[in-house]
Amino acid sequence: MSPRYTALVASLPATVPFVGPETAERERGAPFIARLGANENGFGPSPRVIEAMRQAAGEQWKYGDAQSHDLKQALAQKHGVSPDNIIIGEGIDGLLGYLVRLVVEPGDAVVTSEGAYPTFNYHVAGFGGVLHKVPYRDDHEDPAALMDKAREMQAKLVYLANPDNPMGTWHDAATLEAALERVPEGTLFVLDEAYVDFAPDGTAPRIDARDERVIRFRTFSKAYGLAGARVGYAIAAKGLVAAFDKVRNHFGMNRAAQIGALAALEDAAYLQDITNKVAAARDRIARIAADNGLSALPSATNFVTIDCGADGDFARRVLAETVKRGVFIRMPFVAPQDRCIRVSTGPEAELDAFARVLPEALAAARAPGQVGTGG
Numbered sequence: 001m002s003p004r005y006t007a008l009v010a011s012l013p014a015t016v017p018f019v020g021p022e023t024a025e026r027e028r029g030a031p032f033i034a035r036l037g038a039n040e041n042g043f044g045p046s047p048r049v050i051e052a053m054r055q056a057a058g059e060q061w062k063y064g065d066a067q068s069h070d071l072k073q074a075l076a077q078k079h080g081v082s083p084d085n086i087i088i089g090e091g092i093d094g095l096l097g098y099l100v101r102l103v104v105e106p107g108d109a110v111v112t113s114e115g116a117y118p119t120f121n122y123h124v125a126g127f128g129g130v131l132h133k134v135p136y137r138d139d140h141e142d143p144a145a146l147m148d149k150a151r152e153m154q155a156k157l158v159y160l161a162n163p164d165n166p167m168g169t170w171h172d173a174a175t176l177e178a179a180l181e182r183v184p185e186g187t188l189f190v191l192d193e194a195y196v197d198f199a200p201d202g203t204a205p206r207i208d209a210r211d212e213r214v215i216r217f218r219t220f221s222k223a224y225g226l227a228g229a230r231v232g233y234a235i236a237a238k239g240l241v242a243a244f245d246k247v248r249n250h251f252g253m254n255r256a257a258q259i260g261a262l263a264a265l266e267d268a269a270y271l272q273d274i275t276n277k278v279a280a281a282r283d284r285i286a287r288i289a290a291d292n293g294l295s296a297l298p299s300a301t302n303f304v305t306i307d308c309g310a311d312g313d314f315a316r317r318v319l320a321e322t323v324k325r326g327v328f329i330r331m332p333f334v335a336p337q338d339r340c341i342r343v344s345t346g347p348e349a350e351l352d353a354f355a356r357v358l359p360e361a362l363a364a365a366r367a368p369g370q371v372g373t374g375g
């Protein structure tokens, strides 16, 4: 006999936001030769971070600091805010779940963009919220339309990622500051800045940490190369930060990860080196696209979205043929963005593999039904 699930859980589909690369490797029966699909940082964390975590390994018998005190102090200093304005959690994904739990009851309206980051939607569905979506405009999320929809639906939350995943596009600080002025009464603006470290100066809006209309999320998963460590944080008004303490998993933070994140913050030179490498890798991916007659969208992230020049079915074939040849990439889920594939930046050897495989994948995608070459 199965447990007596809540009506909400019983109604949920058995879907996950993303199928992980390891799952895909098990399904294909072989490891990938290039891992360019999950917007991880293939250049890895700073050697100083690795050393700090190595030293912490022997202390893993201890729980982590439930308040992440030292990391919180360092982040407060970095952002020029009070530690009371910072909540640390198990990646942005974990914190998004807590946030939704804090404010969304079954039936509550939540607004996002059609085809935007699906993990947020997954949490909203998991707490019974009702998603309302606005289309992208010219491959960008549309801040004004999002705010209008939030007003129309009296939404509890309105979500926007800047820069955006999956398109890699972005808005400047002034546009975001204008959007903030349009947040309707009773709505909380959820600003996801997972990729902002890769964006041009002037992308992050100036927001007073005490502003109760907004919560902004950052992560160590991307620029700091610590996706597997699961460390993210949010900056928000003191009351909202305190509310997380009512629901969060108090000992949810991995001790070595806390220590690694702190060491990462202290290595500014490495961060600069990574952002340079990512920018060079973005250029290389754009060149690979151009060599194959495709165009890359401008990106302020650690990935490049490539327009395959036809419809979603064609891009899905390009993706399948690329993955079949051992190069893990992903693509946007919904039209019209699904005319594209999405390729994460990474070290030269991985991009070499992508450059080698893409022409074959395109040829196979253009001749559906025929068996492609390559292994």
Ligand SMILES: Cc1ncc(COP(=O)(O)O)c(C=O)c1O
Binding pocket: 038, 039, 090, 091, 092, 093, 094, 117, 161, 164, 165, 192, 194, 218, 219, 220, 221, 227, 230, 231, 232
């Ligand atoms: C827009 C966006 N937000 C959040 C995340 C996840 O961040 P974290 O690893 O901190 O959970 C990602 C990862 O791909 C992302 O693309």
